Structure formats: structure tokens, C-alpha cells
Amino acid sequence: MTQYLMAIDQGTTSTRAIIYNTQGVPLWQSQREFGQHYPEDGWVEHDPEEIWETTLEVCRQVLKKGHLKAGDIAGIGITNQRETTLVWDRVSGEPIYNAIVWQDRRTAAHCEALKQQGREGMVAARTGLLLDPYFSATKIAWILDKVEGARARAEAGELLFGTVDSFLLWRLTAGKSHKTDATNASRTLLFDIHRQCWDEALLELFRVPAAMLPQVEDCCADFGVTDASLLGAEIPLVAIAGDQQAALVGQACLQPGMAKSTYGTGCFMMLNTGEVAVQSSNRLLTTVAYRLKGEVSYAVEGSIFIAGAAVQWLRDGIRLIPHSSVTEALAREARESGVYLVPAFTGLGAPYWDPNARGAIMGLTRDTGIAEIVAAGLQSVCYQTRDLLLAMQADGAQKPGTLRVDGGMVVNNWLVQFLADMLDVPVERPEVTETTALGVAYLAGLQLGIYQTLEEIGSLWYGDRRFEVEMEEPQRKVLYEGWLNAVERVRTNR
């Protein structure tokens, strides 16, 4: 009997597969971390074969854990780290270069040159994005220019481009399906989010041959079936969404004005704006929230590059802590210290967009200890979220009544309390914090007719804990001013 849904969540640091029942309850999960490669300052790459192998492995493992066969799965949804760029051979399926990860800054000079040519306005008007190395287009151009013979091969139609969803889809369908969805397409800098199509002028600007591009579908669509040799039988692939958009659905932020913030490697705050594509005057992004039956809902997004990655750095980079989980107890024992950690390891994202900024720890004194530095790392994530909230409000958005949070960091109660205090907004944590995978499982269920409407999906959201605002305004003001001062000192593009 086909009664389960499977979500593949291919994230920046790990790949997961989760099997849900039709009420959206996660039953079995499998997860594998994979390698991060930093070949040069500001460069971040993934091995495409590791992305593929971990995906296949977690899919097989999770079926095994549930004692299920492929035929028990009604459909699969794929959600993924966005913008990360792959180019592969149309015939062999072999990538011609590593995946260039969204965090990678190698194309900063290319973006700057296009800005100098006055292209930012046209790009923003069509794509809702900014000229920043974060997005896919300049990464594609880099691969075509730097890998020998690649540009000619791409022009001859021999090479394909895809974000991680497309690459996995290509591999899962054994090369039968070269598609993506509108949310992933909206992060490439090549897609007109108003007309919902690849844009010829942008393809020309970034020198990307149209023949490389995947076909863009709704988030819920017929994306093909898994090749029978992979998981034992064919399984329909019925939904795709970028991970932050999937989290918006998983958090049931399905009405205009509802907001969520996801704290994984980076932090991504999204405000649903419904059918209106709000153009930000404060350097936020306009993006496709979801596209269903051809109807687009938009969101405003603030993207922070380093959130949980700051904790990873404290653990693996400078080895100040043995595990991420100790950060909560350390932060509780930290003194109020005036220490600020600006985690601009790969530049600063929204609202500063400064690819050349680099990180700093400031305000150190003789009695600064590990606890104070750890607390400053956690606080930096909350200060950056306040930066985003203020930018959204400056764009005319109402302050949301609550903010729904999710992602690996929000198990940390101290962090979430400080977040509520810094935003001056109550923060809600759902029972299921793996909202990314849940969101795409919901979308898969929608395509399969298990759910009829988005409202029905919204009714499945359950809160775990609500964090009320406890801090008084004067304290918030002093702390936040200290943050703004610290950020000013690392910026290069004031």
C-alpha cells in the first residue's frame, strides 16, 4: 500500500531523508554529513559525487529503517540548499567542476564590475535579487570560463546547469528529467520572477547559454520517477522547493504578513507577501515563496550567511567548545561583557551585502573567557535577525505578531530567548523543527491529492514553546547599538 511520503533534504552540511505519514508526522529519518572544501579564501565547494552518494544512501537507509519497499512511498519531494551551482555533461551525467556553494565569494569582482556598469537596477527589477556572488549566475559563468573548453561545449548543448535539486533529479531519473521549480529558479539571477521565465537579457548579461537551463515547473508537478535500479522500484518525484521556501510552507506561513526564520548554517528570514512582489528599498530580496497551479506567492527575504556556522567555527575552527550543545550552558554563565563577534567569515549578507568584509571579535578584556565569546557568537545571530527585521519594517512591512523559528540552532533555548528579546517580538518554536523537509513533504502530499488545500496544511502546524519578550527597551538599545558599532568596523563598502 502506498501510504507514506518521503522528503529528501539536501542541505549545506548534511543530506537527510525523512519518511512521513499522511498527517505529516515524521516516522523515520536518516542523515549523513559530508565534506566542505575551502580551496581558497572565500571559496566553498562540495563534491557532487558526495552530494549524490549521501542522497542515495539516506534514501536507502530510511526505507530500511521503516522496513518499507519503494512501493510503500506514494511520492518524493526534494528540497535543497539553494543557489549552489553544478554544471554536468548531458550524456555521462559527470559534473565538470565541483559544486560551487552559495557561500562562495569568488565572483565578487565580476559582480562589482557589473555594478560599475550600472546593471544592478535592471537585474533587481527582473529577478528581485542583487548583484552578489551568493546567486548562481556568476558561478555558472566562472565554471564556463575557467574549465577548459566548457564554454564551447555549453554553447554546443553538451553541458547542463542545475541547482542541487536539478542535479539530484537528473541523477534520480537516470538522465530523463532536467527540471527545476520556480523557487530554485528565482535564486539564479537568470529568472524573471514577474513573467516567470528565463530572461534572455540576463542570459546575455551573464553569458549563460539557454541550452544549459532546466525547464521550470510549479513546486508541485510531475518531475519524473526514480530509476527502478536505485531504490528497488520507480517512485514518483512530485515536489521540489528551495529549502527556505519549503520551511515557509512547513511553518505554515501561508498568509501575507506571516514570517519565519530558519537557523541552520546560515539564517534566512522570510515574510510572505502573497501575490504582491514587494521591491525592497533596503537591500532585502524579493523571491518566489511558492508557485502552485501557475499562481505565484512571493516573499521578502533577508539572508545571513553565517548563523550555526559560527557555532561550528567555535567548535571545529578554534576548538573552543567540544560540542554545539554546550553553547547554551556557557551562554547562561557568561557575564554581560561588551564582547561582540561579527561572523563575517564569508562577507556580510543582508542588509549590508559586503562580500569583502571579514569577521572580528571585539571588546575583549583580561577577564573575557570562553563563555563570553560563545555568548557573543549566539548573540550575533540575533543581532543580525534584528537588522533584517528593521529592514523589512523600513520597507513598510508591519512588525509580525510573532516570528516562527526552526533549524538546527533553535534547540538552544538561551538563543531563542535572546532572539525574542532583541527583536521585541514573541518567538514561536514548532513541535517539528525540521520544517524544511516537512514543507516539501506537504507539497508532495498536495500534488498527490492527500491534502486538498494550503489551509488544510496550515491546520497541521503545532507549537512547542512560545518565548515572550523579557528585556526592557533601554537594555536592548544599548546592546544593539554596540552591535551596529562592531559591524561598522568590519565593513568595506560603507
Ligand SMILES: Nc1ncnc2c1ncn2[C@@H]1O[C@H](COP(=O)(O)OP(=O)(O)O)[C@@H](O)[C@H]1O
Ligand atoms: N545546541 C545548539 N546551539 C547552537 N547551535 C547549534 C546547536 N546544535 C546545533 N547547532 C548548529 O546548528 C547548525 C545545524 O543546523 P541544520 O539546520 O542542521 O543546518 P543545515 O541545514 O544548514 O545543514 C550547525 O551549524 C550547528 O552549529
Ligand SMILES: O=P(O)(O)OC[C@H](O)CO
Ligand atoms: O542548507 P541551509 O539550510 O544552510 O540553507 C542554505 C540556503 O538555501 C542558501 O540560500
